[in-house]
Amino acid sequence: MSAAYLARRIAAILLVLLIVSFAVFAITQILPGNAAVMILGEYATPDNLAALQLKLGLNDPWYVQYFSWLGRMLQGDWGTSVTLSQPVKTLIGGALWNSGLLALAALVLVTVIAIPMGILSALRRGTFIDLIIGLFGYLGTAIPEFVTATLLLVFFAGPDYGFLPAGGFVPLGESVSGFLYHLILPVVTLSIVLMAHIARQVRSEMSDVLASDYIRAARLKGIPERSVVTRHALRNAMAPAIAVISLDVGYLLGGILVVEEIFAWPGLGRLMIFALQNRDLPLIQATTLVLAGAYAVSNLIADIVIAMIDPRVRYA
Amino acid sequence: MTQFSIKRRQLLAGIAAFSALPAVGLSSTSVFAQAAAPVAGGILKISHSTRVASLCIMQTSGAAEYLIGDMLYSGLTRMGMDMAPMPDLATEWSADTEAKVFTFKLRPGVTFHDGSPFTSKDVVATYQAILKPETASPARSVLNGIADIAAPDELTVVITLKNSYADFPLALTHPNARIFSAKALAGPIEALATQANGTGPFKQKTYDSARLTTLVKNEAYYADKKPYLDGVELHYFPDLAAETSNYLSGATDAMLEVQQADFARIAAAKGSKGQRVPSGRFVNIVMRADQKPFDDIRVRQAMAMAVDRQTLVDIVLEGLGVPAADTNISKQYRFFADVPETTYDPVASKKLLAEAGYPNGIKIPLVCSNRPAIRSQVGIAVKEMAAAAGFDIEVQTIPHDTYLANVWRKGNFYVGYWGMQTNEDAALTLLFTSDAAFADTAWNNKTFDGLVAKGRTELDPEKRKAIYAEAQQLMAKEKPSVLPMFQDVLTASRDVVQNWTCHPMSKNFYVEDVWLKRA
């Protein structure tokens, strides 16, 4: 992987972010209401509304609004949220950290559980275990997260026999155990669908690799089965598995919106939903850009990891 | 503690007395008979499901924001559970014979949370800020009857109104009319969204709008021995299932607002008690009186007869409310008049429609904003009930901001949702007079306008009662909108919490009276 390739990928990411920012801006211009309407709600008298709109700069022509915003962003001034009266940067910083921890925990859980599950499935192909794992795989992808989240809330956090907290958040700095305790249900909800996907994928890859000539040759050579699986088969199955994980990060970022809303996890997803519902343009812009950027960067990281694991992959 | 009716407390004989004449300086009166003596200490954890977007009570209008504002800031007067004003930062007040010039005596020795003293200039600065349109304060409509504010000395404020208004001290209980320091108002108002500096029983400790706001006891609060609590925590749960679970498992001590669907379960749960506070909060069906088909009063009356009010209360409110007679003055208001309710009579309704020129009924879309959800629930229920009378209603649920931009005050048939107001004048001039701030029915009834104007300036309580009774009867007859029911305000707290309650207007909570009974 060359430096030139990396540079081009990064340039592409920036271009994408620019397009996304303009698209989001264009979108909010077409909206029937604007932030002032939403802030004042039904208590908006025409002159209150006019005064607030003037104050928020909502009367300037669209290109003025867009380019002044862009200029400020590039200088590091991400503006102030119109509904929360706080700098966008502060709001996003904290939220990004919280969402990042959640996403990372989910990815770790998924990798640790789904990959062995997939391998087991492939090794025991056609048996009862394979069937169970397969069933779990299918069901996991057929139930929307908000249903899973609700079911988990009822069974594990219910008042009668629940033992986990029903949503909420304790900062890591305040109490590590409290933080982890509140992390469990949101992470499990997020992970279920991913685990289903990835287990299936790993199973399919492993099955193919295990049936290949390369592996047959290794077995004929007398290499112990354990070694065959871990050193030879796994290496080859990993790359596509990681590719799928990286694609699923996109799904993760979507799932996070719902999970954060239900479990009251103060992350980027919930911030974005709030921003959308209240037409808070600076906040919508910033959260969308950060989420899109995170997705693009995670794809890049995944590509790098794949290249490191699988020497057959070459990037021009 | 379940309250099914509000007892009226009259401090002095005569109803005019406690509005226009001096109220003797009592410190914030506790409206609860104490069985045991309050114990100091403890932290109260309250959960809420709407975000606290700002701490600046001058501008906010969310449920949790009213709660926080009530704890952080004080006004000149404060709304009591009996809909009469209590002394807060003003210990007594008096009016001239025309109820045009009001003199308020301020409480001495009060300090803001930052230690600076409270004086009359803070009152002047606050009211002037509210009157500026760019502040966008909902209290402006209450204060713009003011012609002049003067501060002859540090502990006196004299307010002169443009017109007589006997209920002016009551109007000052408006939750957005709380007093800020002149110093704070000299700076940018945006700073007040995150930094609170009031005279209320609690001080701001931390504020994270994404999940948790904490308050601590204001040691310098003017009421003796109060607040009892050491502090208050407000936990934000946007999802009701999570909020309810946390409350029931004991992680929080009180739920700010409970939904009708959950109330029975929460009230019956071990260690928890629910509270129903009857209130004047309502959902109404606006029928635009200057457009077809509702320009014909017979069609409006037919619509009113096509709604089964008690069933609406039973299925939409789970019985946690009362039917209403198409006026927005509920039993809690002082001058409530018992106007006969329109009964559900689809047959008569159909006949009336035919008389009005619609023998085959009317097909019409009913627009419901999606916030709060009760609007479309009412819409759907009304659709089913009115079908028998020949109304073919198509329920259209649209996003709240589209509704605000395109339908509100423009459409001819939609569902409105409003809270309770401070008094009859505020309630009737909210929506139904020709020059109402948010007029959307286009009823434009001169007789009604006249009655409301007279009621506002009249000083004799008996005469006011008669005037408002006539106004309510007119509303019930002409039906500018169908107002089928009043919603109870629902809240809940754990058994250990004493004196947690909510005012019918949902804007006052008297948290300084709350204490925790540890066994």
Added chain:
Amino acid sequence: MRELFRHPTGVAGVILLSLIAIAVILGPWIAPYDPQQFHTTARLQGPSLSYWLGTDQFGRDLFSRMLDGARATITFGLGATILGVVAGSIIGVTAGTMGRSVDSVIMRLVDGLLAVPDLLFTLLIVTVLGAGTGHAMLAIAVAFTPGLARISRSAVLSVRTKDFVQAAIARGEPRAYVILREVLPNTIGPVIVEATIRVSFAIMLGATLGFLGLGAQPPSTEWGLMIAEARQYMFRNPWCVAVPGVAIAMAALGFNLIGDALRDLIDPRSRR
């Protein structure tokens, strides 16, 4: 198609989808009650002889509502996916057959759009257009288009080099003919596989939008909306949530299973 039945997953998928199809096509005739009609004396009841799957908070029959919602939900999922497939295929085939520069430009744009996760994209579009079934369907179709463009383009590229296509070009056949008769029929396979699986995504996305209040609006009987509204009554009558929940799971599962079986059929060694 006989092949399909040899796979147990295929069989399961077909069974599930047949049930769903019956609900969609015959729903209004099978339903014992009007899905919107209130039975105020029978609210929040469990299954009984008069109401086979119970009633909801307004006393509406859950079985009838589920049948009615089948139409709304499935046509939503199918509609959004078909729109996305058509749009995506047009773009992808154009990119794949039009040569380097056109291909380059189109794919840059597509990659840009792919950088936005599905739910996010849909949320943004629905916020602009406003909530509602039609807008949600459009939003999902737009969100699916880049992915499907990519897939159809890859399929076209891999077919292009095949012998029979080269032969047709060598024969001097006009470009349109080559595309229509040789390229397209052979790219349909992977596209259909992807599309089938995407229908289940569309259904779930629609349900999530309903949960967030941005998809179907009351009084629609779309299954996602039914679950969202029923959540607060969950403890009083779990059937309110279970009935639409199981229905969504069955539909999503059915499409998933068939999609997988189709993929195994069309190219036993293909992987995503």
